[in-house]
Amino acid sequence: MDKKYKKFRLYVHIPFCIRKCAYCDFLSWNAGREEQDLYVRALCGEIRSHKGRYPYRVSSLFVGGGTPSVLEIRSLDQIMDTLADTFSFAEGAEISIEANPGTVTLEGLRAYRRMGIGRISFGLQSTQDKELRELGRIHTYGGFLESYDLARRAGFDNINVDLMSGIPGQSIKSWRQTLSRVMGLEPEHISAYSLIIEEGTPFAQRELDLPGEEEEREMYESTSWILGQKGYVQYEISNYARPGRACAHNIGYWTRDHYLGLGLGAASLMGEMRWNNTDLIEEYLACAPNPDRLHVHVEELPVAEQMEEMMFLGLRMMAGVRRQDFQEIFGVGLDEVYGDVVRRMAGLGLLADDGQRICLTRRGISLSDQVFVEFMF
Ligand code: SF4
Structure with missing residues (x-):
């Protein structure tokens, strides 16, 4: 794997x-x-x-x-x-x-x-x-x-x-x-x-x-x-x-593992590929043994979108996002991409940063939607 x-x-x-x-x-x-x-x-x-x-x-x-x-x-x-x-x-x-x-x-x-x-x-x-x-x-x-x-x-x-x-x-x-x-x-x-x-x-x-x-x-x-x-x-x-x-x-x-969705309308994410099964029951019943015909909204996620997702999904967890994981996955440092945002959000008391991990503070949790938007390109 x-x-x-x-x-x-x-x-x-x-x-x-x-x-x-x-x-x-x-x-x-x-x-x-x-x-x-x-x-x-x-x-x-x-x-x-x-x-x-x-x-x-x-x-x-x-x-x-x-x-x-x-x-x-x-x-x-x-x-x-x-x-x-x-x-x-x-x-x-x-x-x-x-x-x-x-x-x-x-x-x-x-x-x-x-x-x-x-x-x-x-x-x-x-x-x-x-x-x-x-x-x-x-x-x-x-x-x-x-x-x-x-x-x-x-x-x-x-x-x-x-x-x-x-x-x-x-x-x-x-x-x-x-x-x-x-x-x-x-x-x-x-x-x-x-x-x-x-x-x-x-x-x-x-x-x-x-x-x-x-x-x-x-x-x-x-x-x-x-x-x-x-x-x-x-x-x-x-x-x-x-x-x-x-x-x-x-x-x-929240950590963007591979997941395969089975059944009507189920969503899947495998690496950079994302898709959904059809949500039309007649289509599902007719095509189920041929999964490729079931898939709709198939998209290859650009790296920028994968980074955004890693940040706003990862920050949902109290453990936050680890710099080392970001580096291993994308081959680039989190601070090279998001350094300014992290500093700004930390300055406002919305993010905590211990040098290894970045996570929401209590105040950041209550304003989480506003914080997540900052990580979008
Ligand atoms: S109708 Fe919706 S919310 Fe109610 S039990 Fe079914 S899935 Fe859950």
């Missing part, structure tokens, strides 16, 4: 959900068994077609969506078997699945474990039923607690819980209550993103009672402090983990 890119990661997209949430612009919809079966057959065809193409061992696999846990066990089994026949997995590879509360059973979760899935990520978003209804989620907090308990009973010792701030009607008090209830369950990992109103979603068409900018900022600032009290370490702008439980797969995205 090219020395510059250390890991190879797989993403598998399952585009099905029980019902569409009011804020969601992900590629997903409600589908019956027949449609799901057709998709799984096509997906397995696409996976098989990659046999022998990539001489790398898989460091992590993320089965996401959508809601992968709506698939029947036999379908997921088929996908996992096909992956195992096609790719070689590194010892101890991190294998994650996304699940929504209310879509799992003890028997199903035990089957996931037998398939080698070691990490499960629950989309909870809030522990307030009123906020869950506002978001259009299918579950209640009580439903989540049952699913969480089943996952522990099935032997999952690596659980992520997704939370959301900035929900209509949410207050600082209700957000803090959500955080403390979830911390009380002691998941290994917590992701806490802010709601973004995406065009074309029902939320974009409605008048929403959104928390003000100041309130949102306070929610964000209090998150790291509250979670820190219970031993969760913030390792990325929106991600917190117990020591040793950071998500390897997501770190791979």
Whole structure:
């Protein structure tokens, strides 16, 4: 493998959900068994077609969506078997699945474990039923607690819980209550993103009672402090983990490892090449065994764009960007390219620079979008 890119990661997209949430612009919809079966057959065809193409061992696999846990066990089994026949997995590879509360059973979760899935990520978003209804989620907090308990009973010792701030009607008090209830369950990992109103979603068409900018900022600032009290370490702008439980797969995205996306609309990055699979289901079903016909938006990234990405993705992580990595990847020193920007941002108290690494300061985190723009050519 090219020395510059250390890991190879797989993403598998399952585009099905029980019902569409009011804020969601992900590629997903409600589908019956027949449609799901057709998709799984096509997906397995696409996976098989990659046999022998990539001489790398898989460091992590993320089965996401959508809601992968709506698939029947036999379908997921088929996908996992096909992956195992096609790719070689590194010892101890991190294998994650996304699940929504209310879509799992003890028997199903035990089957996931037998398939080698070691990490499960629950989309909870809030522990307030009123906020869950506002978001259009299918579950209640009580439903989540049952699913969480089943996952522990099935032997999952690596659980992520997704939370959301900035929900209509949410207050600082209700957000803090959500955080403390979830911390009380002691998941290994917590992701806490802010709601973004995406065009074309029902939320974009409605008048929403959104928390003000100041309130949102306070929610964000209090998150790291509250979670820190219970031993969760913030390792990325929106991600917190117990020591040793950071998500390897997501770190791979932020450090620009090779990743191959499988399934409808999935994105891939291999060295300087980036592409997406088609997001048209008819086209996907027809072309899946010929991946080259599935690929759209194929582009070779200019070096300048790769540098920009390395900076704004790398700076999302608290560990920041290492000068030595930049030099090894691009054959040029980070300061030759970005010296002025780094000095200026450090002067404003937005970046910290210890000579080896550059990372965001607390103030830089809250103004991160403005900092990232400075690294664009
Ligand atoms: S469960 Fe997730 S992917 Fe499905 S509709 Fe809701 S937000 Fe979108």
